[in-house]
Amino acid sequence: MYELLTGPMLWLAFTVSVVGLALRIVMYIRGLDWKLDRVAYRPHMGAGLKGAFRSILAFIVPFANRSWRTKPGFTIMFFAFHIGLLGVPLFLEGHAVILKERFGIGWPAMSMAAADLLTIVTLVAAGFMCLRRLVLPEVRIVTDIRDWAVMIISIAPFVTGYVAVHQYGDYGFWLNAHIITGLIWIAALPFTKLFHVVGFFLSRAQLGMDFGIKRGGMNYEGFHW
């Protein structure tokens, strides 16, 4: 089972994910339309890219824009959540071992204690995000079932992984559960709102180009996000 899941199934999940995401990126870019979007992308690529870069940077760095600054509590939780969500799976020792064994890739790993801590931080932040959805009227009104689904898909590998590593129950069961939920997460990237792993960059780049090219960026200092 373990062999199957971390071998062919892992390949499959990765393939689905990479191909799916690549297709969506291509479709997104091809679907941009200078006339309908009202942005002359091509003739002003330089100004556009500059705007795109600034726009991405402003939102990828904590507190680099006014939106983050006006909501410091949210910002901290948001970044804790995302750093954990990406950092733990990428740099966990167990994962590095699989990468080495299966694919021969040498990969840096973090200590077990660090991974534990980060997992807990991620789960606490996730709890906060869920609470927000339930408590704040302005978030509750936009929340739908898909938002909960995405949350569950994202959190499941963390919960199962944590239980497995700490051997709170049947190790074999939890390990398999962890791997399966992890594979689901990977394969779901192109088909759910998890698409934002790349969609964020595309969308931010587009709006950045809009400001960089059309909305004053070519005449004046760039937009202060």
Added chain:
Amino acid sequence: MPEGKLCNRKPINTEEYLQEVLSDTGGKQYYAEMEELDVDVPKLQAALKNTLKSRTKTWLDMCAHCGLCADACFLYEVNGKDPRQVPAYKIQSTLGEIVKRNGEVDNEFMRHCMDVAWSQCTCCNRCGHYCPHGIDMGVMFSYLRGLLFSQGFVPWELKIGSGMHRVYKAQMNVTTEDWVETCEWMADEYSDDWPGLEIPVDKVGADIMYTCNAREPKHYPEDIAEAAILFHLAGENWTVPSEGWEQTSLTMFAGDWEGCTMQVNNVYAAIERLKPKRVFGTECGHAHRASAIEGPYWAGRPDGQPPAPFRHYVEWVAEALREGKIKIDPAKRIKRPVTLQDSCNYVRNWGLGSITREIISYLVEPGYFIDMAPNREHNYCCGGGGGFNGVGKYRPQRNVALRKKRDQILATGAELVIAPCHNCWDAIRDLEEEYHIGIEWSFLKPLLIEMAIVPDHLKPRDE
């Protein structure tokens, strides 16, 4: 599929039809007919297929439902943080539904969409800056307005506004003759005080071509005279076109994209005919957006640029002051609390926040200028943008919307608000009428004329 006589899917292209709709006071019959108007589903589906491309699709699909855009919207704030005013909710419950149901929507739903699109969003684009994904609801609402317009679900006044542009090439029935006459009349009227004052019409190859808002010739022609006086003072070589002088676009507010193209092409034809070095538009935010920012795209210009550099009036003022073409008498500088309204359409959408403050530094004695908070790119809409000011049906909602600007102004303690935007100027006038906060408001032009040093050779000779 019954279409009404006044309310239907056909835009107003003839004077007769325009008169008919106009004579329906308050749009009584128009709105009654709207309740019966069928949705042309195949047409709506075709529109979605042709125009709903990756940007809008991705925005609708990817919204994280995080609610970060809520506080960004002044309408959410002034309406007691009503969750139904959360930008993401507003767009998803309207455009989002239309897309989800692939256009299979009914009359009632379309009328609901109309209410939301014109009374719950001024397309000020502020929320887009607060959304981590860069989802700009202002852009999407503008798109939704286009769909609604094409189905006939558009407020009465904006149907008329769009028709005005289509019939008269101006938002009001100002004909070429009216316009040229007004220019002559104004030059004449003010020539006693300003010897040699001219409003040159159709001069080819001038340094500046000046365009304006049809409400100036119609309702406050002195604004044109003031522009002329300032160009005269600055010694500019300028002109106005006899055709293509109107740069506003109610068609943009209405979502009438074909009308937008017609309107802006008219201005661009004037540029191409008169070949000025630069074009300056009047103190109007949406006019600038329509003719300089979005206009090139409606006109199908692949480089996104108008035929000649097209600048906003505040850019000319800053330049004239900076280069000393107009000098301010230090004794006349404003010495009472004053603040500035940042127009979304040229500050957020054209980067002019610093330019307007440079102007302030010449006009206002240090210590008397108090900025609103927030300001520049992060300012709030005046409350009357996006056509809100003009739609009678939504007057109560508009009056509530004005409260944000009222509170911002009150917090500055200013007595005077400088508002270099027609629409903002109107909104501030209306908010004074509605709430009596005891403020004055002004365009830049009268202030400049009041404060400028007039060189001896331009002064009237005393007898």
